[in-house]
Amino acid sequence: MESVSDVVVETKNLTKTYRDFWGRQKVRALKALDLQVKRGEIFGLLGPNGSGKTTTIKLLLGLLFPTSGEVNILGRPASDVAKNERLGYLPEESYLYRFLNAEETLDFYGRLFNIPAAVRKQRVAQLIQMVGLESAKKRQLREYSKGMTRRIGLAQALINDPDLILLDEPTSGLDPIGTRNMKNLILQLKEQGKTVIMSSHLLGDVQDVCDRVGVLYQGELKELGRVEDLLKIVEQTEIRVDGLSDEAKRKIEKIVEEDKANLIFCGNPTTSLEDLFHDIIAESEAHPGKRVRGGEKA
């Protein structure tokens, strides 16, 4: 049995209907969401554009008031300011002050947590290094590219060393290295025992890091469960072998045939594009200069 305090976020029957100025109903963005996220978990909110992911996160943060239902976050109602002490939030797009530079930005948000100046200075430096913005830390954010803005946004969300981190599409706008870093970081946060809730419509991202996912479609929760369980295709088997002879390959094909099963694929497996890209980068960094395609070893 898990104790109640293990539940970091809980929603009951959470519903949001956007209304226009006259109170007329416009969009039912979220319909009766029941959700529990436990301590130390990485929870993914999946869904196509406009399915209600951002709406859910805003409701959790108290940025939106629910039409009905309840939110309990870190043991408090969403409208309680005190919940923010232990919370970090990376918005969908980084909404930061464009006239500040990276250092000033982090320092400002640090001050909002009443972090003492010395600690703040150290944390700011550490975070800037972590998100890889050292060379641009004195430049105003108005000059930043989208990915750089995203990185400083992430650093901003971690300024208070939060226990619960809400990331709205953390990988949007990031290059593959950035994406990989982001995923590694999320896993690191998990190792530190933190809870992460992230939204995304990129299956790959969610698959790589999340323990559990919920799939939203048009404001309704369609699927909820552990990633392995969701991704496991029970009817299929994949065999990957290194250095198999053609002889052995034929034997396997035969066995499959005898079992009256249907061979979908048997051959050299391909890596995902993302993996390939990373291999290339990693290799380029190790051996600078022109890279020869096709794997002929020099």
Next chain:
Amino acid sequence: MIIENPIPPYLEWIGMAALNWLISVGALAALFSLIALVFLTIRKGPKQAVPAFVGGVRGALEDLFKFSWRRAFAIASLAIRESIRKKVVVVCVVFLALLMFAGWFLDPSGKDPARLCASFVYQSTTYLVLLLAIFLSALSLPADFKTKTIYTIVTKPVRSSEIVLGRIIGLATVGTAILALMAVCSYFFVSNTLNHKHVLVDGEDVKAVEGVAEDWSTLAPETVVASGETRLANGHKHKVEVFADGTARVVEENKHAHTIERIVEDDKTLYKVGSAVGALQAKTPVYGKIKFRGENGFEKERGINVGEEWEYRSYVAGSTEEAVIWTFDNITPERFPEGLPVEMTISAFRTHMGNIEKTVMGALYVRNPKTGLTAETNVFNSEKYATKALFVEREIDQEKNKVRVRTLKKTGDESTFDPVLTTADLKQTGEKYDLFEDFVVDGKLEIWLQCLDSQQYFGAAEPDLYLRAQDANVFANFFKGYLGLWQQMVILISFGVLFSAFLSGPVAMAATFGILIAGFSKNFFVEIARLEALGGGPIESFNRLVTHENMMSDLSNTFATQLIKAFDAVSGVFLSVIGLALPSFSDYNFYADCVANGYDVPWNAVAVHMTTTASFAIPLFVVGYAILRNREVAK
């Protein structure tokens, strides 16, 4: 200087003011609660409305107790940085350019150039700073909403109270810095415009006075031995007098004089006129309480109305027992060691002109308020509205000053009095009187003003006669004059931030601008609300406007008229409540008037207005954060 509504001493004022404030704030709180309840009932249904309202109020109170100055200052410094990086400084440059342009058009050759210049700079800074305050405050929070940066703010442990106060403090700091900069520029502009020199060619412009002995050393040192006029500069010339002891003086003209330097070269003595002095002044008037004495000797609050529509001044008839009486407090030899410098602006009203050139004669008396001992200290001629500077000597002579005892004697039925003027109880002939010993009791002294010409009248209001204490520092006073503008700015910023907590940028700006306009004509606004204005309430006047009806005529008693009047009555109640929340911006003209007319800005006024400023800023801040707190941020 005309002061129609004198500012009462702080301690006298604060009691009533606090009470009025509590009533106003209470009324407004009730109105806001009502609106909030109605709103909640529509949104959440009647059952949920009250608990939601109570919850909101409790949360707002909690925000007050958990307020953190450090976070508020973080927000404030952000606002400051924003203003700097968004180049608000440009406004100051515009101002400087404006001053330089105006320098070409302002004509310093008028009768009172100091007043012209000072009024000009105060007015132009007022417009600029207040417009800037509206821009800064009404646009700052909406910009946060528009760029959604507010999302990253309110998801930190910041309370809306800290956001709102931080904004107000930050913007007020920016405003203050700009105001200070403008004040410094203005000071240099004014002193530069006023300063000028006159050429004085020795031997040509100054000539020896005829009939004066050749050897000046035999003469009394203050004898004028030579005189003349300077050359023209800034449209005027000054008389110059050289005294027997070799010193010289430049006579005042256009409210200023000049330094004059004596240069001895070989056996020749030259005089050189230096920079202007006394153009800007900071006189410190000590005001008394006014009352009037009627023909039969009765004291009364007002004198005669000579038929002027403006009831500011009240008149006494010449060559009668009538007098204007000022009673002064705290008159001590320490404050006025030499005697009493009196300045006055008296209005003379003539029932017959006679000799147009001839002025009206008047006299000043000092009177012991207890014994009635009275001395005639000064006799003077008055032009219409001339400011006169007189000096009441400390030593008073029985003969020269016609010392008498002025009292009232009860007659007959004890309800009528006769004015009595006796020489009983006087000192022995030849003995001198001392102003402070013989005329001042417990620091109190009466100064009487009488008109000596029959069928002519003197009119005065309380601020028209005052004692002139030690002048204040002109430089400091110039900046003190900007305190009024500073206060207006703070009030306006508070309004702007309040509006921007729930309105979009342009709408908030329009609303704040509306407050500025309504604040400058608050009295008229209140008149309309109370249905005291000519032409009736808002709808009635509008009706008169479109039907081309004049303001005075009675409207025909139809149902429509009744309806209009009823509607005006109801809206009048609402407007009155809003009127309570309106600052009276025209009050702050007082500061510029003081400096322009050469008076020290009294600290009492500053204290009263500062308190008033706080009385606006605090409730506005509370309402602002209560609204922000209950606003759905991600709407």
